[in-house]
Amino acid sequence: MVPESPRDGLDQVIRTLCLMLLRDSVAQVRWSAACALGRLPQVATTIVTRTLCYAALHDPDPTVRSQCALILAQGYGSPQVKETPPFVVTPAIQSPMEITTILMLSANPRGTDALRLDQERRDIEEGLRRSSQRDRFRLETRVAVRAVDVRRAMLDYGPTIVHFSGHGAGAAGLVLEDVSGNPALVSGEALAGLFELFADRLQCVVLNACYTEVQAQAISRVVPFVVGMKETIKDDAALAFVVAFYDALGAGREVEFAFKVGCSEISMVGSSQKDVPVLLKKPQGVTMPMSSPKNCKIFILTSDSQQDLKDTDQLISYLQPLTLEGNVIIQSRKNIRAGDNKQKKLEEFTENADLILFLVSPDLINFYIKSRKIFDLAKVRSDSGKACIIPVLSRKTRYENTNFGSLNTLPSNGKFIDEFKKRADAFYDIANKISEILQSKLDQV
Numbered sequence: 001m002v003p004e005s006p007r008d009g010l011d012q013v014i015r016t017l018c019l020m021l022l023r024d025s026v027a028q029v030r031w032s033a034a035c036a037l038g039r040l041p042q043v044a045t046t047i048v049t050r051t052l053c054y055a056a057l058h059d060p061d062p063t064v065r066s067q068c069a070l071i072l073a074q075g076y077g078s079p080q081v082k083e084t085p086p087f088v089v090t091p092a093i094q095s096p097m098e099i100t101t102i103l104m105l106s107a108n109p110r111g112t113d114a115l116r117l118d119q120e121r122r123d124i125e126e127g128l129r130r131s132s133q134r135d136r137f138r139l140e141t142r143v144a145v146r147a148v149d150v151r152r153a154m155l156d157y158g159p160t161i162v163h164f165s166g167h168g169a170g171a172a173g174l175v176l177e178d179v180s181g182n183p184a185l186v187s188g189e190a191l192a193g194l195f196e197l198f199a200d201r202l203q204c205v206v207l208n209a210c211y212t213e214v215q216a217q218a219i220s221r222v223v224p225f226v227v228g229m230k231e232t233i234k235d236d237a238a239l240a241f242v243v244a245f246y247d248a249l250g251a252g253r254e255v256e257f258a259f260k261v262g263c264s265e266i267s268m269v270g271s272s273q274k275d276v277p278v279l280l281k282k283p284q285g286v287t288m289p290m291s292s293p294k295n296c297k298i299f300i301l302t303s304d305s306q307q308d309l310k311d312t313d314q315l316i317s318y319l320q321p322l323t324l325e326g327n328v329i330i331q332s333r334k335n336i337r338a339g340d341n342k343q344k345k346l347e348e349f350t351e352n353a354d355l356i357l358f359l360v361s362p363d364l365i366n367f368y369i370k371s372r373k374i375f376d377l378a379k380v381r382s383d384s385g386k387a388c389i390i391p392v393l394s395r396k397t398r399y400e401n402t403n404f405g406s407l408n409t410l411p412s413n414g415k416f417i418d419e420f421k422k423r424a425d426a427f428y429d430i431a432n433k434i435s436e437i438l439q440s441k442l443d444q445v
Contacts, residue, residue, distance in 0.1 A: 018051040021068075025135040027061035034064060038071035060132040100249075102128075103159035104141045105150060107166040107176045109183040113422060116235055117143070117165050120208070123243045124163075131250025144177050147186050154198055161204045162195070163242070168209035168229065170428035171435040172318035175209075183314075187321030188218030196222040204255055208242050211428045213278055220280035225255045230276050232425060237271040255279075296438050298322075299353035300332040301346070301374065303363035309333065311359060311394050311417070318431040322438065343371070350378050355388050355437065358404055360416075361395040368402055379403050388437065392430060393417065410434075 020033035056068035106117045128137045142153050167175040173185035204225040216228025244265035248258035259279045266274040302308040312332050322328045336345045356378050381387040391409045393416040410430045417426040
């Protein structure tokens with residue numbers, strides 16, 4: 001082995017001192033590193049000069065900036081360089097610096113509205129980098145996340161803060177991705193169950209996505225602070241909120257103060273959505289109740305058109321979290337196997353269902369005309385109190401003259417799903433109302 005030369009050792013000392021000057025969180029240590037560099041005339045290298053120049057311009061402490069400027073002005077090894085620290089040194093032993101790890105998860109699956117996720121990550125990272133407490137934060141990112149990625153990232157980093165950017169679907173869950181990049185929902189209860197395993201480190205969860213208050217409520221039972229959104233929030237407002245939130249954390253402020261700064265920033269950028277973010281705190285002595293509606297069968301009745309089947313799949317994806325405990329079953333045409341009698345199967349599903357959803361579209365009305373018997377069977381079960389029928393307005397059509405034309409419909413504002421600017425808003429409303437209906441059924445058991 002070739003022995004290390006004196007110059008190699010000196011270069012290592014120079015690199016260490018430069019890193020201390022640039023990255024140490026204690027001003028006194030940075031000041032001492034600058035003095036050490038200034039006392040060595042033989043090391044007037046480019047890296048040292050650049051390091052001192054950067055610190056003279058950007059160090060958060062004025063005494064460190066002035067010391068670096070003095071070294072550059074007087075030259076390395078100058079006797080005029082101050083060596084008496086202008087700091088009050090306490091004899092107490094300082095505890096090691098605690099690092100706050102922020103795990104930033106993002107998902108923008110196919111078929112969902114495009115979001116400015118890269119800009120959000122870049123702006124948060126830039127804000128933390130320029131903050132006075134920058135060395136206390138570490139930002140880790142995962143993009144296009146699937147459920148398995150969330151679990152792996154939690155194990156890899158043991159974060160203090162989890163930040164999610166993407167789409168929310170209210171009671172149905174957060175919109176992650178599957179292996180093909182399509183939407184895949186994960187419920188607030190499932191996330192809370194995972195986060196509870198990391199309660200020794202996890203202090204805050206930020207859900208920067210529309211309609212995430214319901215997930216925030218579930219997660220807040222196991223995490224001290226959770227930020228969610230009550231309704232749709234525009235990209236500009238959401239970005240302004242999170243950047244200001246992390247700027248405040250980077251300045252050493254507490255979560256509650258940072259939340260207020262974020263809400264204030266929404267108003268500062270000219271938005272009226274400052275009341276959309278909500279901060280929930282973990283109640284003392286409360287554990288998460290894992291309950292869901294029990295013994296309920298949902299049947300989604302549609303035509304066999306490709307568009308109706310596609311809309312059925314999307315609706316099922318928003319309702320899927322209701323099935324996590326195995327007590328809610330969702331059936332549709334896709335449960336009919338090759339060789340089955342379709343008409344008999346549809347009648348069987350109708351006979352056994354507690355909740356029957358008619359996915360209303362022009363194609364369904366044509367099916368209604370041809371196969372009235374199934375709709376009449378559903379109406380009989382509804383009138384006898386054995387089932388509940390809800391017409392779900394999918395694609396615009398006239399349905400008032402059908403046997404379900406006078407029933408209350410979803411979405412709750414009476415609009416068809418296709419009339420919503422964002423279809424996710426419609427599916428969120430539908431899933432939320434159906435969850436409430438099933439919960440009321442559970443309460444009656």
